[in-house]
Amino acid sequence: MPVEIKLFMCRTDNFGALLHDRDSGETAIIDAPEEAPIIDAITHSGWTPSMLLITHHHGDHVEANLALKRRYKLRIIGPEAERDKIPGIDDTVEEGSVIPFGEERIEVISTPGHTAGHVCYHLPKAKAAFTADTLFAMGCGRLFERPAPVMFESLKKLAALPADTAIYCGHEYTLSNARFALTVDPDNAALQARAAKVEALRAEGKPTLPTTIGEELATNPFLRWADPAIRKHLGMEKASDVEVFAEIRRRKDNF
Known part of the structure; x- marks a missing residue:
C-alpha cells in the first residue's frame, strides 16, 4: 500500500496518527493531542511532516498545534466552520x-454533531478514514454542539463508505x-x-483499532438504528430511525 499509517497513544486515551506516502515522501499528522508522543512517533518513523489535519477544535485534538508548527514548519488544515477556534490554522476545508x-x-466529509464543524478525512485508495470523535469503535461522540438528528445524518455518511474501509477514531473507548x-x-x-475479543486486547494493554465500516455495521448500535432486535429491546418498533438513534445516545450518556 503506498500510504503507510502509524497509530500511537497520546494523553490517557487519545490516538495520534501519522500518514506517509511512500512514493512522494509526504507525511501528514492527524490531530495534535500531545506534543511529546507525536514528536517521538515522527522521530522513530524518520518521516518529516508537512501538514497537520485537524478534525475539530477540542483541546485534546489541537493542544500541540503551535508547538508542532514551530518545530516542523508545517501547514495546519482544519474545518472552515471552526477556523476561529483552531490554533495556527492556515487553510480550511469543508x-x-x-x-x-x-x-x-x-x-473531507463534514460530520457535525460532536462539534458544530467536525470533519472526517477519507483516503479512498488506502481504504481508510479518520473519524476522530464522530464514529468510535462500537460508539459515537457525545452531542456537545449539535442535536441527535444532525449527528444521525453525519453517521449515515460514514456508514455509506465501503465496508472494507479501515476506521481510525480519536479515542480508545472501545471496551x-x-x-x-x-x-x-x-x-x-x-x-x-x-466484546470478548476487546476485553482480551485491553487486558493485555493492546489497542483495539483499526476497525472497519463492515465491523461497525454488524456491532455498533449507533449505526444499527433499523435493526429489529434493537428496536424490540428498546420498545421502539414503530419509531423513526433518528428517534431510535437518539434514544441509544441518551442511554449511553447515562451509562
Missing part, C-alpha cells in the same frame, strides 16, 4: 474538499462502548464475540 497527498486524495452496546443489543452474536 464538505467535498480534497487535499492532494502524493497519489492519494484525502476527501466501555462494547459493554454499553451489549445492554441495547444483547442477543447479537457478532457483538458478543467482538
Whole structure:
C-alpha cells in the first residue's frame, strides 16, 4: 500500500496518527493531542511532516498545534466552520474538499454533531478514514454542539463508505462502548464475540483499532438504528430511525 499509517497513544486515551506516502515522501499528522508522543512517533518513523489535519477544535485534538508548527514548519488544515477556534490554522476545508497527498486524495466529509464543524478525512485508495470523535469503535461522540438528528445524518455518511474501509477514531473507548452496546443489543452474536475479543486486547494493554465500516455495521448500535432486535429491546418498533438513534445516545450518556 503506498500510504503507510502509524497509530500511537497520546494523553490517557487519545490516538495520534501519522500518514506517509511512500512514493512522494509526504507525511501528514492527524490531530495534535500531545506534543511529546507525536514528536517521538515522527522521530522513530524518520518521516518529516508537512501538514497537520485537524478534525475539530477540542483541546485534546489541537493542544500541540503551535508547538508542532514551530518545530516542523508545517501547514495546519482544519474545518472552515471552526477556523476561529483552531490554533495556527492556515487553510480550511469543508464538505467535498480534497487535499492532494502524493497519489492519494484525502476527501473531507463534514460530520457535525460532536462539534458544530467536525470533519472526517477519507483516503479512498488506502481504504481508510479518520473519524476522530464522530464514529468510535462500537460508539459515537457525545452531542456537545449539535442535536441527535444532525449527528444521525453525519453517521449515515460514514456508514455509506465501503465496508472494507479501515476506521481510525480519536479515542480508545472501545471496551466501555462494547459493554454499553451489549445492554441495547444483547442477543447479537457478532457483538458478543467482538466484546470478548476487546476485553482480551485491553487486558493485555493492546489497542483495539483499526476497525472497519463492515465491523461497525454488524456491532455498533449507533449505526444499527433499523435493526429489529434493537428496536424490540428498546420498545421502539414503530419509531423513526433518528428517534431510535437518539434514544441509544441518551442511554449511553447515562451509562
